[in-house]
Amino acid sequence: MNTSLTEESPALTSAREQNTSEIVAKNIYKSYGAGPFAKEVVSDCSFTIESNKLTVMIGPSGCGKSTLIQLIAGFEATDSGEITLNGSPITDPGKDRLVLFQESALFPWMTTYDNIMYGPRARGEDTKDAADQAEFLLNKVGLDAFRDKYPQQLSGGMQRRAELARAMINKPEVMILDEPFRGLDNMSKELMWEYYAGLYEEDRNTNFFVTTDIDEAIFLADRLLIMTNLPTSTRSVIEIDIPRPRTIEEVVNSARANEIKKEVMTLLHEEAMKSFSGGSKAAADFLDAYSKRAD
Ligand SMILES: Nc1ncnc2c1ncn2[C@@H]1O[C@H](COP(=O)(O)OP(=O)(O)O)[C@@H](O)[C@H]1O
Numbered sequence: 459m460n461t462s463l464t465e466e467s468p469a470l471t472s473a474r475e476q477n478t479s480e481i482v483a484k485n486i487y488k489s490y491g492a493g494p495f496a497k498e499v500v501s502d503c504s505f506t507i508e509s510n511k512l513t514v515m516i517g518p519s520g521c522g523k524s525t526l527i528q529l530i531a532g533f534e535a536t537d538s539g540e541i542t543l544n545g546s547p548i549t550d551p552g553k554d555r556l557v558l559f560q561e562s563a564l565f566p567w568m569t570t571y572d573n574i575m576y577g578p579r580a581r582g583e584d585t586k587d588a589a590d591q592a593e594f595l596l597n598k599v600g601l602d603a604f605r606d607k608y609p610q611q612l613s614g615g616m617q618r619r620a621e622l623a624r625a626m627i628n629k630p631e632v633m634i635l636d637e638p639f640r641g642l643d644n645m646s647k648e649l650m651w652e653y654y655a656g657l658y659e660e661d662r663n664t665n666f667f668v669t670t671d672i673d674e675a676i677f678l679a680d681r682l683l684i685m686t687n688l689p690t691s692t693r694s695v696i697e698i699d700i701p702r703p704r705t706i707e708e709v710v711n712s713a714r715a716n717e718i719k720k721e722v723m724t725l726l727h728e729e730a731m732k733s734f735s736g737g738s739k740a741a742a743d744f745l746d747a748y749s750k751r752a753d
């Protein structure tokens with residue numbers, strides 16, 4: 459691993475002390491549609507996204523994870539129950555919460571550097587401090603040599619890294635990521651995990667990361683929320699007590715990680731069984747993969 463990954467810019471060091479931000483969801487319900495067409499997506503769901511931790515949410519595809527993100531981001535309102543940020547109810551979107559979607563795209567007409575500097579510039583903060591952070595982040599995500607390239611000149615993995623840097627420079631109180639690495643090949647994905655974990659470890663702001671990938675979840679998480687099948691609620695919470703910084707190799711070979719993986723597999727298997735009986739294609743795929751797993 460690049461030795462520069464252990465260096466820290468003064469700007470990011472000061473960011474480290476910056477905030478404590480906790481999100482609490484309490485007994486929330488959410489349905490789409492009305493009357494006979496109503497579909498309950500979230501049912502009596504409670505969880506905490508603890509301050510200065512990386513909370514990963516894992517659940518079957520289609521269980522309601524993105525819906526929960528819509529609620530936390532304030533794009534949608536709960537039917538009942540409450541979501542608070544540091545004790546205040548979330549009612550609207552706010553710049554304290556930044557969501558990075560899988561579909562998030564770089565501006566094609568801007569270079570990597572200009573894309574990363576977009577947020578500070580849009581706020582009229584094109585300062586030396588912001589430029590220093592852009593430099594630091596470029597280095598941190600391994601894109602120094604690509605600073606003057608345009609998005610279409612970057613590989614898919616590089617684009618995701620640039621997107622991460624573009625989001626992280628804004629230092630949101632809560633960084634929310636919805637399956638950001640879905641669709642990348644396995645090697646690019648593992649590289650992304652290390653880059654992203656490195657960025658998180660830099661400032662340890664509150665992060666909320668949603669995935670369906672068990673290895674990704676265990677590698678990244680401080681706390682893991684395991685969700686039920688639709689309508690979703692919190693099935694189980696596991697503290698991932700594997701020291702940081704982590705390397706993929708260490709985690710893959712760690713007895714603790716494998717123990718956690720089995721536990722998560724068992725829980726998700728039970729949830730998939732429920733949706734399988736409901737005819738879900740994703741659940742059938744999961745069951746197929748599960749039956750072929752090596753343990
Ligand atoms: N705006 C919407 N209107 C109607 N149904 C929706 C809407 N958003 C999501 N759903 C439904 O809610 C369920 C959960 O979707 P989603 O939250 O995207 O799941 P996940 O992110 O876990 O894959 C799905 O059945 C989906 O069709």
Ligand SMILES: [Mg+2]
Pocket residue numbers: 523524525636637
């Ligand atoms: Mg989703």
